[in-house]
Amino acid sequence: MRIFQFILASGLGFGVANGTTIAPEVLAVSQGEPVADTQGLQSWLASFRVRAAKAGISDAVMDAALTGLEYDADVIRRDRNQAEFTKTIWDYLDTATSDLRVQNGREALEKHAAVLDRIEARYGVEKEVVAAIWGLESAYGTYRGTSSTLQSLATLAYDGRRAAFFESELLAALEILQAGDTSPAQMQGSWAGAMGHTQFMPTSFLSYAVDFDGDGQRDIWGDDPTDAVASAAAYLAGYGWTKDAPWGVEIALPQGFDYDQTSERVKKPVAEWQELGVRLVNGGDLPDHGAASVLLPGGARGAAFLIFSNFGVIERYNTADAYVIAVGHLADLLRGGARIQADWPRDLRALTLDERLLLQKQLTLAGFDTLGVDGKIGPNTIAAIKAFQKSEGIVPDGYPSLDLMQKLQ
Ligand code: CA
Numbered sequence: 001m002r003i004f005q006f007i008l009a010s011g012l013g014f015g016v017a018n019g020t021t022i023a024p025e026v027l028a029v030s031q032g033e034p035v036a037d038t039q040g041l042q043s044w045l046a047s048f049r050v051r052a053a054k055a056g057i058s059d060a061v062m063d064a065a066l067t068g069l070e071y072d073a074d075v076i077r078r079d080r081n082q083a084e085f086t087k088t089i090w091d092y093l094d095t096a097t098s099d100l101r102v103q104n105g106r107e108a109l110e111k112h113a114a115v116l117d118r119i120e121a122r123y124g125v126e127k128e129v130v131a132a133i134w135g136l137e138s139a140y141g142t143y144r145g146t147s148s149t150l151q152s153l154a155t156l157a158y159d160g161r162r163a164a165f166f167e168s169e170l171l172a173a174l175e176i177l178q179a180g181d182t183s184p185a186q187m188q189g190s191w192a193g194a195m196g197h198t199q200f201m202p203t204s205f206l207s208y209a210v211d212f213d214g215d216g217q218r219d220i221w222g223d224d225p226t227d228a229v230a231s232a233a234a235y236l237a238g239y240g241w242t243k244d245a246p247w248g249v250e251i252a253l254p255q256g257f258d259y260d261q262t263s264e265r266v267k268k269p270v271a272e273w274q275e276l277g278v279r280l281v282n283g284g285d286l287p288d289h290g291a292a293s294v295l296l297p298g299g300a301r302g303a304a305f306l307i308f309s310n311f312g313v314i315e316r317y318n319t320a321d322a323y324v325i326a327v328g329h330l331a332d333l334l335r336g337g338a339r340i341q342a343d344w345p346r347d348l349r350a351l352t353l354d355e356r357l358l359l360q361k362q363l364t365l366a367g368f369d370t371l372g373v374d375g376k377i378g379p380n381t382i383a384a385i386k387a388f389q390k391s392e393g394i395v396p397d398g399y400p401s402l403d404l405m406q407k408l409q
Contacts, residue, residue: 037158041071044158048167052174061178065150072155075147075191079156086351089297089322090344096136096326102333105131108140109334115226119212123233124243130233132330133317134225137199141225144197145190149173153193153202169193172202181209181218188221196220197228200235208235232317239316240309245289247314247328248307250281250340259300259396260386264307265379267291273306281341297321299399303342348401359400362408363388 049062095101109116109131116127131140138144153173157166173193177184189195193202197220200209209218212230220228254277261268261276270288278286278294281303286292289308296304305325314324329340351359353375360370360381368384368391382398389396392407 038071041069041154041158045069045154048154048157048170051167052171055171055175057171057174057178061174065174065177065184066154069148069151069154071158072147072151072191075152075155076159078191079159079161086353087322088344088346088348088350089325090302090346091350092322093326093329093340096322097330097333097339101135101139101330104140105135105330105334108134112225112229115212116229119230119233122212123230123237123241125233125236125241126243126331126335128331128334129236129241129247129314129327130229131334132327133232133236133314134197134229135330136323136327137194138197141197141223141228144188144221145194145199146188147191148184149187149189149193149195149202150184152189152191156192166193169202172206176202176205176218180216182221186221197225198232198235200228200231204235205231208238210234235317236313239313241313242289242308242310245308245310246287247310247324247331248295248305249287250342251286251294251304251306252279252281252283253294253304254278259296260390262294262296262304262397263379263382263386264293264295265383267293270306278306295321296397296399297325298344299348299401300395300397301343301345303340303344351400351402351405355402355405356400359405359408360384362405366408 045066049066052062053059105128109127116130119125119130120127134140150170150173153166153170157163157170159166173187176182177187187195190199194200195202195205200220205218205220209220209227209231211218211227213224213226218227218231220231257277268291270286270290270292273292273294274286280286286306289310292306292308294304295307295311296302311324311328314327317327318324333339356375356377357373360373360375363370363381363384364373366388368388369380370384371380377400381400385400385404386396386398388408389398389404394407
């Protein structure tokens with residue numbers, strides 16, 4: 001399961017261990033207001049109960065969890081609107097790695113030093129990395145969300161836009177309740193089913209949540225962050241985190257660098273990048289942590305990074321480049337590292353959903369197939385942009401902009 005696009009959330013639910021897109025906390029009114037449909041939800045729940053029973057969920061657990069759930073029109077409105085809201089990476093990083101978030105992170109590291117040290121020793125994930133995820137997902141536990149996870153998931157599963165995905169999450173939520181980790185009332189989170197300090201979806205909880213404090217329950221919802229933070233470490237460890245290796249480093253590209261080489265799809269040994277003239281942003285030699293890619297998340301006029309395998313591990317939490325960079329950079333800052341040095345092209349703005357759809361249509365019509373028109377700037381669209389840029393003799397950095405759209409007209 002992957003996150004399909006990068007959406008900004010302010011406050012909570014920046015990422016979500018896998019699966020759902022992210023909650024924008026500030027929303028405009030949607031064009032199609034959902035109709036409250038609690039009766040339809042009740043019929044759907046009756047059929048869901050049959051399937052849940054077959055999966056081994058007891059009547060008692062279902063009675064406690066599903067009785068009284070209502071269709072949540074607000075959840076559907078948010079689901080319909082989320083694709084509209086995007087931010088540029090620099091606007092996102094300004095918030096995600098603000099001085100305040102760094103300061104709060106240092107305080108959290110100090111306050112929970114003993115347990116974070118034990119978690120680091122146990123899972124082999126640096127405490128600053130775990131703290132950075134915690135900081136982005138819930139502002140270090142400050143914004144864990146107060147939506148009923150069961151009501152959100154039932155509404156989304158009944159709604160049908162991604163029915164199978166949300167039904168499996170609802171079933172996983174019932175399994176968590178049946179295991180006795182929490183109660184229906186305490187099972188809270190953001191509107192799309194991500195729960196607790198580290199915003200785990202229920203299926204991720206089943207795979208990775210741990211009872212680190214040993215009280216018999218895996219509690220990611222309560223005030224004590226121990227289990228949640230350990231669970232995030234277990235999650236990263238499970239996806240192959242390499243201790244003492246960076247997520248990435250900021251680099252400077254040499255004059256005449258071939259921008260066609262900038263893509264997560266292009267991996268080379270560090271020695272080859274070094275040979276091509278790539279250096280650390282301060283001019284130093286590149287550290288060798290295995291095969292690496294060059295990433296330009298803000299295009300040729302923004303910062304450049306050499307990214308390593310740990311980048312792909314953070315990506316399992318949320319695939320948005322901006323999220324991964326924010327986690328990695330926040331962790332670096334918590335360790336006392338330097339801020340990103342290069343400027344960003346702050347005169348550019350993020351494209352709206354309509355503009356992204358139009359861009360994909362324009363590219364495809366011009367012979368640069370984006371392999372679909374979905375408004376998501378993924379690898380296929382970036383490849384199409386690069387091919388178009390090369391045909392026009394412009395730097396092929398793959399960055400979507402209004403200038404680019406004007407050239408396509
Ligand atoms: Ca526990």
